Amino acid sequence: GILPLDSEQSGLCEVILVHEHYLVQKPEKVCWAAAAGTVRDGLRAYTALHYLAQASPGKTVLVLDAASPFGTIAVQLAQHRGAKVISTAHSLEDRQFLERLRPPVARVVDVSHGKADVAESCLEETGGLGVDVVLDTGVKLYSAEDEPTSKSQLLPHKHDIITLLGVGGHWITTEKNLQLDPPDSHSLFLKGATVSFLNDEIWNLSNVQQGKYLYILLCAQQTLFLFHFRPQLDEPIPLYEAKVSMEIVQKNQARKRQVIQF
Numbered sequence: 001g002i003l004p005l006d007s008e009q010s011g012l013c014e015v016i017l018v019h020e021h022y023l024v025q026k027p028e029k030v031c032w033a034a035a036a037g038t039v040r041d042g043l044r045a046y047t048a049l050h051y052l053a054q055a056s057p058g059k060t061v062l063v064l065d066a067a068s069p070f071g072t073i074a075v076q077l078a079q080h081r082g083a084k085v086i087s088t089a090h091s092l093e094d095r096q097f098l099e100r101l102r103p104p105v106a107r108v109v110d111v112s113h114g115k116a117d118v119a120e121s122c123l124e125e126t127g128g129l130g131v132d133v134v135l136d137t138g139v140k141l142y143s144a145e146d147e148p149t150s151k152s153q154l155l156p157h158k159h160d161i162i163t164l165l166g167v168g169g170h171w172i173t174t175e176k177n178l179q180l181d182p183p184d185s186h187s188l189f190l191k192g193a194t195v196s197f198l199n200d201e202i203w204n205l206s207n208v209q210q211g212k213y214l215y216i217l218l219c220a221q222q223t224l225f226l227f228h229f230r231p232q233l234d235e236p237i238p239l240y241e242a243k244v245s246m247e248i249v250q251k252n253q254a255r256k257r258q259v260i261q262f
Contacts, residue, residue: 002214005207022210024218027225034224037233037257038073042220043213044200045074048135049081051212052196053170057082059132062122062164064156066105067094069232069257074135076229079103083133086125088118090154111154118156122164130166130191135198139175162187169193236261 001023003011010016026035049055061078063071066087075098078085085105089095091112098108109121122131140157162184165171171188173195180188180195188195203213223229234256237245245258 001217002204002210004210005204022214024214024221026221030221030224033233033236033259033261034231035221037069037259038220038224038229038231039217040200041070041073041231041257042223043203043216044070044198045077046216046219047200047202048074048172048196048198049077049133050216052172052198053133055081055083055133059083060086060106060126060166061133061135062086062088062118062131063135064088064118065090065094065137065154066108067091067097067232068137068255071135071137072232073229075101075105076227077223078133079105080223080227086122086131088156111156114154117160119160119164126166130164130169132166132169134161134165134169134171136161136171136173136175139173139178141175141177141179158184162193165191165193167191167193171195172198174198232256234258 001018003009003018004022026032049061055061055078061083063074063078063085064087065071066075066085067089071087075085075087086107086109087098087105088109088111089098092110095108095110095112098105107121107125109116109118111118136156138155139161140155158178158180161171165188169191171193174197176197178195178197203209203216224231232255234254236259239260239262242260245254245260248254249258
């Protein structure tokens with residue numbers, strides 16, 4: 001559940017009193033680890049595909065780094081909504097994982113060696129029409145020589161995203177420092193495409209939005225139970241290893257969602 005903005009109690013307590021209107025029920029057959037590990041990724045995926053992109057049957061969705069915890073939930077949710085999914089993989093293990101998903105994704109583009117052209121692959125898969133929805137995990141903003149060395153070389157360039165986007169498409173980005181030059185804006189204008197920023201904290205910024213937040217939490221838990229979604233979870237971690245686990249997460253070295261077991 002959530003703590004409302006006007007709550008007089010902190011969430012960092014062993015016992016806390018919360019009104020039932022601020023809680024949703026966990027299905028009995030969903031384990032606590034899966035429920036906890038899906039909260040944030042389920043929230044982000046539902047926000048992107050339901051509220052920002054309105055994914056529906058017949059749409060084509062590109063999920064970048066689809067083997068990540070967020071990407072895995074986004075792929076399954078897009079397929080549940082009847083969309084055709086194209087995904088990118090950052091390693092051989094990621095590609096094998098995505099190829100084993102059922103129902104299968106339409107195409108897995110392996111970018112681990114830098115040889116695959118994401119834009120070309122997407123246009124080929126869609127008959128040159130482009131994709132309807134793009135979910136990124138960050139993008140390159142500059143050319144290779146200008147790109148900071150700390151940035152991942154596996155991220156697509158913003159021009160590639162604009163190129164593969166179809167008419168009336170939706171680009172959902174997690175890149176908070178996205179910079180679009182006039183030619184970029186002109187290309188988006190000609191396509192009638194939109195750019196939306198995925199900030200999963202927005203539902204907490206206004207008490208008017210808390211009902212939507214609770215609805216998303218409920219939907220995420222129900223889809224885990226009804227449609228057997230498979231979140232990317234590591235083995236539950238005991239409390240005494242929480243500090244080490246947090247350091248791994250902060251260094252972006254964790255490829256699976258970390259869940260602390262009390």
